[in-house]
Amino acid sequence: MQTVQIVIGLAIILFTYLDFFHTTLSGNGFGIFSRIINQILNRIMIQNRSRSIFKFSGITHLLLTTFLWMLLLFIGTYAVFSAEDSMVVNGTTGVPATVPERFYYTGYVLSTLGVGDFVPGTDTSRVLTGILSFSGFILITTGLTYLLSVINAVLEKKQLSFLISTMGKDVEEIFNFYKQQEDLENLISNAGDLRQQILQNASSYLAFPMANYFLSKNHESALILQLARLHEVIMIIRLDWRQESVQYKKLTAILNGIKKYLELGLEDAGAAKHNEEELKTYRSYWMKHGYYFKNEKAVDEQFSSSLKYAGWNWKEVYKLKEEE
Structure with a gap:
């Protein structure tokens, strides 16, 4: 014994x-x-x-x-x-x-x-x-030592979130920010850095998973919310370009970085209920700009789970500044 x-x-x-x-x-x-x-x-x-x-x-x-x-x-x-x-x-x-x-x-x-x-x-x-x-x-x-690394990862997470929020306070402002640039010169020149920052934060999911549970009640510092808004806008403005164009390839690289961020997340795609019809309703917003959003179910489901367990939802993604 x-x-x-x-x-x-x-x-x-x-x-x-x-x-x-x-x-x-x-x-x-x-x-x-x-x-x-x-x-x-x-x-x-x-x-x-x-x-x-x-x-x-x-x-x-x-x-x-x-x-x-x-x-x-x-x-x-x-x-x-x-x-x-x-x-x-x-x-x-x-x-x-x-x-x-x-x-x-x-x-x-x-x-x-x-x-x-x-x-x-x-x-x-x-x-x-x-x-x-x-x-x-x-x-x-x-x-x-791990505690200090987590704090550093949290700061990097907020830094990227603030960077995206400076492009606009909602999807409409971010969309207008890029549409004002006929050849997307600003976005294209910074696409590599933006993608690198997204992937760097994605690696934090694995190296310092605790950083993901530092939640935020503010839109500007909520990274998953800001990435969802950026994803929606880039998916739309990419429709203006042919697949062989530099612009299309640069935009796709950013989207791939966001997808990798989602893949390395702490929540599985099926962790939260995904309402596809509700999301289509929110995305009908783009019809007033003459666009039809093409859904990617796997990405949408992953976003739904990540948003929910960070305290957000698709309604907040499409919530306009004047509605807040």
Whole structure:
């Protein structure tokens, strides 16, 4: 039974570190546990009718995920040190530690502090104490480094969102901004940089997935909303150009960058209900400019999911400035 408990404790610790390192260092998104926890928390926040809670979303996700990692690590470590009486003893008398004292010892081992009043009582316990105290240090330092990287990714996300918002406050203003340029000189000259920034933010989904849960209640700083508006406008103005033209190819490159951003997102295309007829109604807006929007179902479904779980929807995408 003692060996089984040690194995179970070590299994919990191993699972915790696999999830932790997959999330913070792998560059391949959340671990299974972290993904589930953050998706559940995101859905709870989105159900709140007031967007004022959004300003606490990112820090809530970070703190809760970190707390759960530490809790699992603590539970696993405590299970190991509670496997048998002699695992932890009083440093002076050699008497086996009580339950509260083992709890106390576990906390000090993981924090790498230690005061010497309680010590490991067996060779197995000594080896495990050395390993676990070192692993606690790794979790703390790696977690702090990851936090700084997430904050940097959030700032880059807002920077791109603000850049797009300077082109116009709604789809109509963005459309007019580009239609005033007969050959799209401004857009074409900056297409490479814009696409690069979009792809750079897309990579943040994988490297720092936590950054996606820093939600915004403002249009100007909501990247997915701004990308949806830009996507709709570019899909329309691209219709003015032949496929072999430089303009068409540059516009397509930007659209491909947006698609890649969506593909690397945290939400699957089917995560939210997609109302195709409702979207067609919103896109009928372009008919007043003489355009008919050609739907791409896969992209539309992905946008619907991404918008919903960032606190937005297609109505907000097509909402004009004077309606706000």
